Amino acid sequence: EAAVTQSPRNKVAVTGGKVTLSCNQTNNHNNMYWYRQDTGHGLRLIHYSYGAGSTEKGDIPDGYKASRPSQENFSLILELATPSQTSVYFCASGDPGAGNTLYFGEGSRLIVV
């Protein structure tokens, strides 16, 4: 059974609209991450969290906010979506007892038109 699940899996949004990508994990890991994957850039870290109530900026946080209301849930929020945010987004949880091995969700494909 999938331990990291994302929703929605596919989303088309309009420029200037608000988008929320949700992630739920049943691994009971403190650490959670949001990455985007683009051809030519690989996986890039947007935001991460060390536990409920904490969010930290990753390497490319501009235009994104994050929310971690509980151990299980971590959301990525695009307040004003732009076409440059068209991408595939991956959530992951990290197991600190195993070198912080990342376990990824299925990915969310976002198209901003």
Add this chain to the structure above:
Amino acid sequence: AQKVTQTQTSISVMEKTTVTMDCVYETQDSSYFLFWYKQTASGEIVFLIRQDSYKKENATVGHYSLNFQKPKSSIGLIITATQIEDSAVYFCAMREGPGYQNFYFGKGTSLTVIP
């Protein structure tokens, strides 16, 4: 400069043979962790195997094993008895430093297993 480099863009092998994918990394830390991930055609990213830098023994999980050559900063992934379903993109990754966010990924090697 890239911290994790995979020089092989794509590899094709015959089914049931052994394949090795290369990865070199760059770090000043004395303790670090190395990972291999597989991304399937559906886009799913799956963790395969991990090597802790302080361990001398090469990690092995199922038909995946690692060739860890610390003096060369190299961590190769070996897949034995390849199957069609091993066709995917394989990423090498490194985590270093005290922070849990310091993950670096290679650009990936696309493996095609030919029946």
